[in-house]
Amino acid sequence: MLSEYRTLFDARGARYNAANRLYPDARAEEARRILARVPLRAGALWLDVGAGGGFLGTRAEQARAEQAPGAAAVGCDESAVFLGDAGGYAMRTVAAFDRLPFAPGSFDAAASLAALHHAEEPRAAIAEMLRVVREGGRVAVGDVAAGSAAAGFLNEFVNAHTGSGHRGRFYRPDDWVGLLTAAGGRGAEASAELVHWRFASAGDAARFCRELFGLDPDTREDSLEAALDGLGGFARDGGWLLPWEMVFASAAP
Numbered sequence: 001m002l003s004e005y006r007t008l009f010d011a012r013g014a015r016y017n018a019a020n021r022l023y024p025d026a027r028a029e030e031a032r033r034i035l036a037r038v039p040l041r042a043g044a045l046w047l048d049v050g051a052g053g054g055f056l057g058t059r060a061e062q063a064r065a066e067q068a069p070g071a072a073a074v075g076c077d078e079s080a081v082f083l084g085d086a087g088g089y090a091m092r093t094v095a096a097f098d099r100l101p102f103a104p105g106s107f108d109a110a111a112s113l114a115a116l117h118h119a120e121e122p123r124a125a126i127a128e129m130l131r132v133v134r135e136g137g138r139v140a141v142g143d144v145a146a147g148s149a150a151a152g153f154l155n156e157f158v159n160a161h162t163g164s165g166h167r168g169r170f171y172r173p174d175d176w177v178g179l180l181t182a183a184g185g186r187g188a189e190a191s192a193e194l195v196h197w198r199f200a201s202a203g204d205a206a207r208f209c210r211e212l213f214g215l216d217p218d219t220r221e222d223s224l225e226a227a228l229d230g231l232g233g234f235a236r237d238g239g240w241l242l243p244w245e246m247v248f249a250s251a252a253p
């Protein structure tokens with residue numbers, strides 16, 4: 001079954017991907033954190049679930065070139081528009097979270113970044129990730145933390161300034177451990193981690209957010225700046241940092 005968000009994502013994909021291309025290092029920290037949870041050996045094959053425009057695949061390619069030569073990824077996403085820009089994968093597949101078109105044990109690992117807050121049935125999505133990873137592999141997720149300023153920004157400011165709105169389902173570390181365990185995962189762990197999105201200036205941060213979240217063109221610059229101030233954005237070492245509180249979690253199949 002395709003999700004209630006399908007149309008929304010097809011409409012948003014091009015701007016979201018353009019934002020990640022314009023500022024390829026802005027979200028580098030969250031990519032590093034989730035990739036650290038899916039250690040790969042040379043030649044390994046991993047699955048990116050809710051791959052979008054391939055942000056994680058591209059970051060992984062760079063990180064793995066030395067540590068795991070020959071490692072390759074498959075990207076899957078419900079939106080062909082998002083996935084159309086995703087170049088860093090050995091293969092791309094249009095598929096919904098809860099019906100991954102792969103045989104059991106097809107991958108050495110599976111990861112999902114900033115995507116499962118759109119899952120109507122997160123346990124079903126995680127059960128699918130666990131099913132397609134072989135014994136001895138690892139499943140990892142990273143998403144915005146429930147109750148955080150980032151969650152409020154998404155479900156309030158972004159919700160109010162986009163035609164389609166934003167109604168993310170966010171979770172705390174204990175919730176993720178519960179979901180991973182209930183889906184059949186073993187040795188589940190999760191932690192809340194503060195990451196920072198990094199820019200050269202506050203103006204760049206505003207431009208990135210405007211495109212990434214597909215804000216309505218009439219969204220005023222001063223209200224966006226106020227919202228980013230509300231998130232605690234600050235200048236440091238000639239750059240500008242936006243705090244973004246996330247939860248990273250993992251389990252073995």
Ligand SMILES: C[S@@+](CC[C@H](N)C(=O)[O-])C[C@H]1O[C@@H](n2cnc3c(N)ncnc32)[C@H](O)[C@@H]1O
Pocket residue numbers: 002003005009020049050051052053054055056076077078079082095096097098112113114115118119120
């Ligand atoms: C915020 S984007 C994150 C993309 C990418 N992981 C990243 O970190 O840049 C969320 C992605 O989840 C996908 N998505 C939403 N609901 C989905 C579903 N039910 N099944 C598969 N993908 C879905 C969207 O199409 C979108 O590409």
